Amino acid sequence: MAGGTQILFVDDESALRTLTAERLGDRGFEVIQAENGETALQLLEQCAFDVVITDLRLPGVDGARVIETALERYPGIIGIVVTGYGTVKDAVDAIKRGAADFIAKPFQFDELMHVLDKALEQRRLKSENAYLRSQLEDRYQFGGILGHSRPMQKLFQLLETVAGSNSTILVTGETGTGKEVVARAIHHNSPRRGYRFVALNCSAIPETLLEAELFGHVRGAFTGAVGARQGRFEQAHKGTLFLDEVGTMSAALQMKLLRALQEREFERVGDSQTIKVDVRVIAATNSDLAKMVSEGTFREDLYYRLNVIPVEIPPLRERRDDIPPLVRHFLERFAPGTPMHLSQGAMRSMMAHQWPGNVRQLENAIERAVALSAGRHEIDVPDLPPELQTAPPSAVTSFVDFPENGLDLPAYLTSVERHLIQRSLERTNGNRNRAAELLRIKRTTLVEKLKRLGPD
């Protein structure tokens, strides 16, 4: 629980401060000390702490100001105030303004730990609730398709607009981007939802049988056609027909499909009776139909019939903000009810990967990692598939999200710097010379930075 938690501890009594900081350090917290309010404010300027513990009575800038500044700057921060004789009223005021708790001086270390643990636990529950709430928010999904990124948000808007119409839709996107889930979501958000969604993968059926599959056949229409059968067009009457991999059809069949789309009528194989249907068609492909048209392998008129409303799903590598929510989504799917998460390193690899197999590949990676984690709650790099185990060095810069309401650039850069410095020291077992080498900076610069950022 304490791991990685950074505490700013402010007190002008140096003996008490040092001792408490040391004991918190023993419990695994990273503690930075400040002996007065001014220093505390400076430190708050530089780093995002998880917790600020401050004496209320300080010479100069007092503890109430420190807490107030901290809360204003970092709304998620935990403020704990320490009161001495005659400052209880101030403590109550601090709590009214958002401090988590207070503790009276003189205190036992265990009392402080109790207050701290309680506040951390509360914060954890709060962020968990926020997460659960965000899961319920429709904004980030459309019929079970998850999407936080801007391109997906735009896609949802388009889907909402077109779902209600009867227009034919052509869904394009690389393998695993979610073409089928999009088609289903359109159906379930359309007035046709009470009728069937019928899917047919055109590339999975031999050409000779595909026509019968689409339009049905009468008894004896071809060898093996023992009885009459409905085709998918008929099955989808009043509903939606999803034609997957539509780019693989023969020229003859392309023509028959064109007629069915134009007239909404066709004949079963071996029959002369015309059947009329009311079907909405959604087609999908991961081949470049426009190129096939120019090469003469796909009918131009059919292309325009299908492509009335083009819906293009961007590859996952072009919407990396979707990776963390998708990871959470699949962790919950494959380890329901368990508080699973990815280590920082594992998440870094996920963010840096190119994902040629898109969401399906990510889904498989998480399923595999959950299986390999054997009851551990943290998935680490070795649990990931081999192709994810080496992240390119430029990874860090390529996935920094720009949050909707902006960010505090100096604080953000400081936290990145602090993080990288800490990692360089971990890598070199605390050897500052080698850490400086790894960071391509002078040792003196490193020492300066460490001083500015607080002790390592």
Ligand SMILES: Nc1ncnc2c1ncn2[C@@H]1O[C@H](COP(=O)(O)OP(=O)(O)OP(=O)(O)O)[C@@H](O)[C@H]1O
């Ligand atoms: N945005 C998303 N949110 C949640 N799950 C998704 C999303 N996109 C894809 N998936 C999941 O990824 C998997 C692949 O999706 P789907 O089968 O729709 O891809 P596809 O584009 O049809 O791929 P292919 O071209 O290989 O047929 C499915 O298990 C689907 O549930």
Ligand SMILES: [Mg+2]
């Ligand atoms: Mg598919």
